Amino acid sequence: MSFPPVKASPTKRLFLEALTRDLELEDAVHDLVDNSIDAAKRTTGKGAFSGLYVKINFTKDRFKISDNCGGIDLKTASEVLFRLGRPASRKTVAGEVGRFGIGLKRAIFMMGRNALVESSTANSHFTVPISVNDWKKNDDGDWDFAFDIYEENIPVQKEKIGTQIEVWNLYAGIANGFAQDGFVGELISNLQKKHKPALEKGMAIEVQNTWLTSEPYTVKASDFLKPAIRQFEIKGNAGKPSVSIKLIAGVEESKPGESGWYISCNGRFILVADKTPKTGWGEVGDVKIPRMHHQFARFRGFAFFDCDDPERLPWNSSKTGVDVESQVYGKARRIMIETTRPIIDRLNELDAESDADERPLFDAIETADSKSVTALIAESAGDSSFHWVGRTDLNKPERPVRISYTRPLNKVREVREKLDVEANREAGEGTFDYFYEHEIR
Amino acid sequence: MSTKSDKRPSFEDVHYLLRPAKNVQRKMICEALARLEFLRPLSEYRYIGFGAIYFGDFSLFHRRLGIDKMTTIEGNLSAEERVRFNRPFDCIKVEMGLSTAVLPNLNLEGQPNIIWFDYDGVLKDYVRIDVRALAASAAPCSVIIVTLDARWKALVETVESVEAPNPEEYKALPLPEKITQLTGDNRFLKADLVGDNLTETYRQSMQAEMENGISERNRELTESGNTNPIHFKQLFNFRYQDQAEMMTVGWLIYSDEDTPKVNAAQFHKMDFYCDGENYFRIRAPKLTFHEVRQLNRYLPCANPTSIPVPVSDEYKTDYTKIYRYFPSFAEADI
Numbered sequence: 001m002s003f004p005p006v007k008a009s010p011t012k013r014l015f016l017e018a019l020t021r022d023l024e025l026e027d028a029v030h031d032l033v034d035n036s037i038d039a040a041k042r043t044t045g046k047g048a049f050s051g052l053y054v055k056i057n058f059t060k061d062r063f064k065i066s067d068n069c070g071g072i073d074l075k076t077a078s079e080v081l082f083r084l085g086r087p088a089s090r091k092t093v094a095g096e097v098g099r100f101g102i103g104l105k106r107a108i109f110m111m112g113r114n115a116l117v118e119s120s121t122a123n124s125h126f127t128v129p130i131s132v133n134d135w136k137k138n139d140d141g142d143w144d145f146a147f148d149i150y151e152e153n154i155p156v157q158k159e160k161i162g163t164q165i166e167v168w169n170l171y172a173g174i175a176n177g178f179a180q181d182g183f184v185g186e187l188i189s190n191l192q193k194k195h196k197p198a199l200e201k202g203m204a205i206e207v208q209n210t211w212l213t214s215e216p217y218t219v220k221a222s223d224f225l226k227p228a229i230r231q232f233e234i235k236g237n238a239g240k241p242s243v244s245i246k247l248i249a250g251v252e253e254s255k256p257g258e259s260g261w262y263i264s265c266n267g268r269f270i271l272v273a274d275k276t277p278k279t280g281w282g283e284v285g286d287v288k289i290p291r292m293h294h295q296f297a298r299f300r301g302f303a304f305f306d307c308d309d310p311e312r313l314p315w316n317s318s319k320t321g322v323d324v325e326s327q328v329y330g331k332a333r334r335i336m337i338e339t340t341r342p343i344i345d346r347l348n349e350l351d352a353e354s355d356a357d358e359r360p361l362f363d364a365i366e367t368a369d370s371k372s373v374t375a376l377i378a379e380s381a382g383d384s385s386f387h388w389v390g391r392t393d394l395n396k397p398e399r400p401v402r403i404s405y406t407r408p409l410n411k412v413r414e415v416r417e418k419l420d421v422e423a424n425r426e427a428g429e430g431t432f433d434y435f436y437e438h439e440i441r
Numbered sequence: 442m443s444t445k446s447d448k449r450p451s452f453e454d455v456h457y458l459l460r461p462a463k464n465v466q467r468k469m470i471c472e473a474l475a476r477l478e479f480l481r482p483l484s485e486y487r488y489i490g491f492g493a494i495y496f497g498d499f500s501l502f503h504r505r506l507g508i509d510k511m512t513t514i515e516g517n518l519s520a521e522e523r524v525r526f527n528r529p530f531d532c533i534k535v536e537m538g539l540s541t542a543v544l545p546n547l548n549l550e551g552q553p554n555i556i557w558f559d560y561d562g563v564l565k566d567y568v569r570i571d572v573r574a575l576a577a578s579a580a581p582c583s584v585i586i587v588t589l590d591a592r593w594k595a596l597v598e599t600v601e602s603v604e605a606p607n608p609e610e611y612k613a614l615p616l617p618e619k620i621t622q623l624t625g626d627n628r629f630l631k632a633d634l635v636g637d638n639l640t641e642t643y644r645q646s647m648q649a650e651m652e653n654g655i656s657e658r659n660r661e662l663t664e665s666g667n668t669n670p671i672h673f674k675q676l677f678n679f680r681y682q683d684q685a686e687m688m689t690v691g692w693l694i695y696s697d698e699d700t701p702k703v704n705a706a707q708f709h710k711m712d713f714y715c716d717g718e719n720y721f722r723i724r725a726p727k728l729t730f731h732e733v734r735q736l737n738r739y740l741p742c743a744n745p746t747s748i749p750v751p752v753s754d755e756y757k758t759d760y761t762k763i764y765r766y767f768p769s770f771a772e773a774d775i
Contacts, residue, residue, distance in 0.1 A: 338541055
């Protein structure tokens with residue numbers, strides 16, 4: 001006696017849902033930019049990205065990203081690009097960001113019902129149109145997409161080399177997302193932060209006709225003030241490549257929003273200005289550094305993880321955060337804590353001198369230059385520890401100091417009227433000047 | 442918390458010996474370190490300590506063990522000239538800075554090290570950071586030793602003198618929370634810290650960082666296909682009191698393939714070997730030279746109280762445990 005087979009294969013609809021469920025629209029765009037930057041790495045090796053661009057444009061009806069970063073060859077397109085999940089045989093490119101090979105498909109499926117992927121290399125050209133509805137309708141074993149144009153061994157003009165992806169028939173939620181106030185600003189600012197190393201290497205990124213600029217991340221450096229630099233490698237088993245880790249930690253201007261640790265994997269920042277236990281702050285139970293306080297708003301730490309095999313890097317699958325369980329990160333985090341701890345001590349000392357007449361630590365930081373962290377790492381010969389000694393050589397008797405006190409409102413009001421000023425601060429300054437003029441001089 | 446008895450004659454309180462218990466401990470540790478020869482030639486070792494301006498440990502280890510690679514770490518930046526001036530031997534390098542900042546520059550992986558951090562205080566978060574860093578990076582066959590102020594009073598004074606960012610808020614915190622912030626270890630939130638439990642909790646807290654550091658490097662070794670994992674064992678757990686009650690804990694780090702050598706060194710045969718919670722208390726009785734000479738003539742001896750010298754049985758027993766290391770100080774023109 002025979003029964004019909006139990007249908008256990010996942011339907012395409014379920015698959016789509018699972019693939020896009022937790023994806024944020026902005027992260028989908030980041031994934032596509034990652035693909036372009038990976039293509040640029042394939043084209044230039046470790047060299048500069050000058051002349052290469054990624055352009056992103058969207059309306060409520062349509063999304064388009066295009067680049068001139070080398071294009072996708074036919075073999076990759078047919079065997080990898082549209083495959084759901086990446087075959088194990090696929091060789092990764094040194095230092096790739098897109099480790100899961102699902103970014104493109106996921107982004108398309110998330111955004112809309114129709115898409116066109118077109119790419120040209122120096123000697124090939126293809127287009128793949130996608131209609132998600134048609135694809136979904138046919139719920140059988142056929143999961144493939146078809147090429148519309150497939151040209152091999154043809155000469156391609158240099159300006160035509162590159163990839164473009166267009167998605168239209170956007171879902172309502174996506175269209176709203178693109179149209180939302182602040183989305184463009186947020187996207188630009190996050191692309192600037194996350195792709196800072198690529199921007200610094202000369203990649204041009206344009207969003208809605210705005211070119212992104214890259215202000216390099218900096219820390220203060222001088223003879224009196226030197227950041228801590230640690231560089232090490234974590235070896236891989238059985239021919240797996242080493243992970244190279246470069247840490248730099250120091251102090252900068254007091255900006256609570258920018259203080260904390262920054263973590264980059266293969267040139268993409270996955271954590272920015274982090275002040276959580278992930279980077280050692282305020283954790284109890286493990287070795288910890290104190291909770292973030294206002295006086296630590298000058299702290300800056302940067303950790304650059306690089307590996308030819310992106311699988312070894314400590315990022316989570318959506319590349320939006322750090323995998324704290326990874327062995328590579330465990331060691332790095334310990335060393336991050338070690339480099340942070342002495343800086344915290346110094347920042348506490350800086351805080352303690354804020355009411356003093358002499359402020360040697362403050363003078364040291366005020367007279368130090370801000371230097372690019374990548375440049376400082378590149379210039380450093382090996383490891384160095386954090387160094388911050390006070391400057392006592394600056395004789396600054398005219399340095400402004402703050403006086404603060406409170407007095408009853410009615411009296412302060414009278415003083416303001418008498419002095420003919422509006423602000424309480426001006427009333428304070430005026431009475432001080434009056435006293436100085438008549439009693440001291 | 443004084444252990445003095447009102448009934449004792451006053452001459453017993455006169456410190457005519459210069460920190461004798463610490464002196465005994467130093468010699469005991471030196472004797473233990475001599476056994477490292479079973480693991481690696483002592484000449485390959487480097488000694489790293491906080492020599493300050495006295496360098497007692499440095500002098501002893503250079504003279505007795507022949508170690509000639511030595512580094513002192515000095516955190517008091519204004520003391521540099523005096524520290525350099527007081528170096529007893531030319532082989533002592535001076536590294537200015539806090540241990541946590543200096544350690545990364547010392548290439549701990551490159552050679553076996555004996556590291557003795559005699560912290561001038563109670564357990565703080567950076568002590569644990571240092572212990573973990575040492576456990577994670579010191580070359581196999583290295584020894585890590587930590588000395589802390591073991592007094593409850595010192596701990597309370599330390600947490601109360603913390604300059605917190607929000608003084609009002611900090612002041613209102615319960616003591617266990619303050620201790621937890623100072624040490625960065627939440628075991629202090631619920632630990633019973635009465636009596637010996639305080640030093641035992643310190644030991645456990647540092648032991649946990651040893652374990653964290655060792656397991657971190659073993660994960661790394663496994664990932665890179667290395668099948669020679671790292672182990673550690675505790676060698677020392679001293680308590681002693683010259684003026685303040687102090688504690689010293691020490692561990693040996695070794696690789697799996699070194700195990701037979703570690704066994705051959707027979708650390709467990711040392712009278713003062715302590716591989717866990719049990720500790721060895723050093724009591725240095727205040728004896729005259731004449732008493733010392735007389736006691737020595739009967740030693741070693743299984744039944745010290747029978748020795749006909751007119752000092753208490755307690756003194757006789759204490760002295761018997763440490764007589765080989767007992768200092769004989771005398772004023773000297775040098």
